Amino acid sequence: QVQLVQSGAEVKKPGASVKVSCKASGYTFNDHYMYWVRQAPGQGLEWMGRLNPNSGVTNYAQKFQGRVTLTRDTSIRTAYIELNNLRSDDTAVYYCARLRGADGFDIWGQGTLVSVSS
Amino acid sequence: DIQLTQSPSFLSASVGDTVTIPCRASQGISSYLAWYQQKPGKAPKLLIYAASTLQSGVPSRFSGSGSGTEFTLTISSLQPEDFATYYCQQLNSFPQTFGQGTKVEIK
Numbered sequence: 001q002v003q004l005v006q007s008g009a010e011v012k013k014p015g016a017s018v019k020v021s022c023k024a025s026g027y028t029f030n031d032h033y034m035y036w037v038r039q040a041p042g043q044g045l046e047w048m049g050r051l052n053p054n055s056g057v058t059n060y061a062q063k064f065q066g067r068v069t070l071t072r073d074t075s076i077r078t079a080y081i082e083l084n085n086l087r088s089d090d091t092a093v094y095y096c097a098r099l100r101g102a103d104g105f106d107i108w109g110q111g112t113l114v115s116v117s118s
Numbered sequence: 119d120i121q122l123t124q125s126p127s128f129l130s131a132s133v134g135d136t137v138t139i140p141c142r143a144s145q146g147i148s149s150y151l152a153w154y155q156q157k158p159g160k161a162p163k164l165l166i167y168a169a170s171t172l173q174s175g176v177p178s179r180f181s182g183s184g185s186g187t188e189f190t191l192t193i194s195s196l197q198p199e200d201f202a203t204y205y206c207q208q209l210n211s212f213p214q215t216f217g218q219g220t221k222v223e224i225k
Contacts, residue, residue: 034213045205045216046161061213101170102209104152104181108161 002026004096004109011115012086018083020112022096027107029077030054033099036070036081038092039111046092050099051079086116120144120208122217130225131196139191139220141206146186153182153191156219157202164206166191196222204223 007021022034036048049060051070058070069082079096094112097105123170131137141151149169154162164173166182169189179194195198199223206217 020204037216043220047213047215050213059212097161100167102150103171103205104154104209106160106161106164106173111130111161 002107004098005108006094006096006112008044009113009115011117014087014116015118016086016116017082017084017107018086018114019080020094020096022081022109022116023063024077024079027098028073029072034070034072034079035097035099035105036068037095037097039095040089040092041062043092046080048094049104052081081116086114088118089118092116119213120211120215121207122208122215124204124206124217124220126220127196128174128221128223130223132195132225133198135196136194137193137222139193139204139222141189141217143187143189143208143210147183147208148206151182151184151189151207152207152209153180154205154207155200155202156205161215162205166173167209190194207212 005023010018012018030053033050035050038046048064049070051058053072057088067084072079098107100106123142151169153166155165156162165176170182181192183190203219203221205219
């Protein structure tokens with residue numbers, strides 16, 4: 001079936017980096033933009049960036065410019081988000097999500113909790 | 119960026135009630151609006167796209183309406199499993215921003 005499976009929870013110290021993976025299956029990886037959205041505890045959904053898996057072109061939310069990098073490995077149908085210089089307020093669940101045209105995000109990963117604490 | 123306003127942030131209702139959740143866009147977005155349901159500890163789930171089209175597998179008690187800047191999600195005959203947080207998202211222009219969410223709680 002169509003699904004996105006993310007890597008497991010991470011615990012990091014302030015200033016460190018984290019890289020989360022999102023493996024796609026059940027559809028043509030290159031056909032859909034991949035987005036990354038995060039959700040801090042008790043908060044709403046925050047868009048971070050998007051990746052065109054076909055071209056590798058990325059766009060980032062201004063808030064994360066310079067700290068976030070989206071990449072992909074098409075040979076294994078996997079997208080990645082790397083966030084650098086972590087702070088305590090980066091503690092959140094990070095989701096990858098597939099964009100279906102102009103309809104919305106129809107497939108989501110299960111989420112990856114990233115905890116940042118000294 | 120287009121701003122989406124969901125008010126109220128919390129809504130109390132009882133099983134069997136009809137609930138309406140509004141979403142207002144800061145500028146016209148035609149019908150490029152989606153609604154999501156999120157339960158604690160779970161990823162959001164797409165309920166409605168193109169403002170009023172039900173995603174496959176979503177119960178028919180959910181419906182969406184509106185265009186331009188004013189949109190509504192309606193849940194008819196609220197069921198116990200419908201107590202959750204609901205987000206709207208605009209897909210008219212990049213970035214595809216979200217509203218801040220409306221949590222439907224048990225009265």
